[in-house]
Amino acid sequence: MQGLVHSTESFGSADGPGVRYIIFLKGCPMRCRYCHNPDTWAGEGGTMMDADALLDQAERYRGYWGPEGGITVSGGEALLQMDFLLDLFTRAHERGINTCLDTSLAPFTREEPFFSKFERLMDACDLVMADIKHIDPEQHLALTGRDNANILDCLSHLSEIGQPMWIRHVLVPGITDVDEYLYRTRDFIAGLKTVERVEVLPYHTLGVFKWKELGLPYTLEGVEPPTPERVERATKILRGQL
Template identity: 65%
Template sequence: MVPHNEDSKDKLTPKQYMMISNDNESNQSEPKVFYQTGELERVDADTRARVHSTESFGSVDGPGIRFIVFLKGCAMRCRYCHNPDTWNPETDKLMTPDELLAQAVRYRSYWGKNGGITVSGGEALLQIDFLIDFFRKAKAQGIHTCLDTSAQPFRRTGSFFVKFQELMRYTDLLLFDIKHIDSAEHKKLTGYSNENILDCIRYLSEIKKPVWIRHVLVPTITDKEEYLYQLRDFIATLTNVERIEVLPYHTLGVYKWENLNMSYELKDIPEPTQESVEHAQKLLSGDL
């Protein structure tokens, strides 16, 4: 185990931080959710969510004005992550679906006909029991539901898949972040390969569940032409893609890495030019 000294000048790698985050789980009486392998080993019996934060007037995470819930816990260690403070699932902020829904509907008058609720992370699928209950109750009130995910926990087997199928009954839209189309490069970037992730997107296409595909353009890592063409060809096989969004890499979250005493390995990579973002957008959209 890597010792964690808040005053140390040595920065931690994402892998070391993951080890510390899991080691710091206390033996409190509260039920725990464990994330180190990216699989749900135990779920809160009353489906309380481990909440990082909420946003009352989100305008970029789904259609219209939305109430955004950011959940804690993520197994992936994306090298450009702008919210590494969501990785560790440990939190004192536990909320039931009813509590969160009551908070969300206070802003319903601002949503209009296109708005609603989006749940993001961290990786929201690590709290799938909560998601099922929360989205089910939201749909009972006629609220549009959106899930923002990278689908790292997805698999077409066992109890997870049964729960995922149930969750899709109450999910109107998924925002799907494809980190990298090449599996080996995906593992270098996030710590995990992408076969199960791409399979999740294929499954969503099979059941005709609407998705928005997102892709962060990181110079020298995800912006190579060969990878963009591979991603375009993959997207072309899908029948459920409503929108494709190329998001420019940025360093706005670097201070969070520093606050966590972690080394930000991409600090020397520049942000992409507007021209390169527009080029990637046209390519992935099939306009080139």
């Protein structure tokens, strides 16, 4: 069992609790207009690795993790490589390693065989960090190229089965930084029982050079990052403080 790995990061401090070893897998079904890793979209290139080889690398840094650290698998979209991800998380738990999945949840379906594998994956997953790209279906489609019905369904399912979650929301001026949408997102999050943290990630342009290198048109040209005041307001709204 091997997975297609884009890259790894030894000391992640913003991708789950504690210090984390981050594994970025290749392939993503979304085409988010603000994506800062478009080089992970294609399900080709990268390096084929098996779970034990990755975990052996990760454990070299275990002394730095502290009581809360571990591994975080991101992408791309890790759920596209479900079989490998399940093998990786299962083996990680056998080693006593904390596991975190950073995901858009875009591949989620209740159809088989995906759903049964997903349920087994959650048994070996300590935390899901999920992005809510946009709460409005039409706006979500325009922003990512995909509908959000299955994503919201997955979040509700994770709440029902007691899966700990962190919710992340990228704040893009004029697109997601709209009070109406923020309050609708807040109302949805309020109905989830297992959300431990809500984070607002300000839109930035640090990955624009990758779009240019790949010859991709960047459709948010000219959009500036949100002001600190807007980030603070959005955070308060999503956390039910405003």
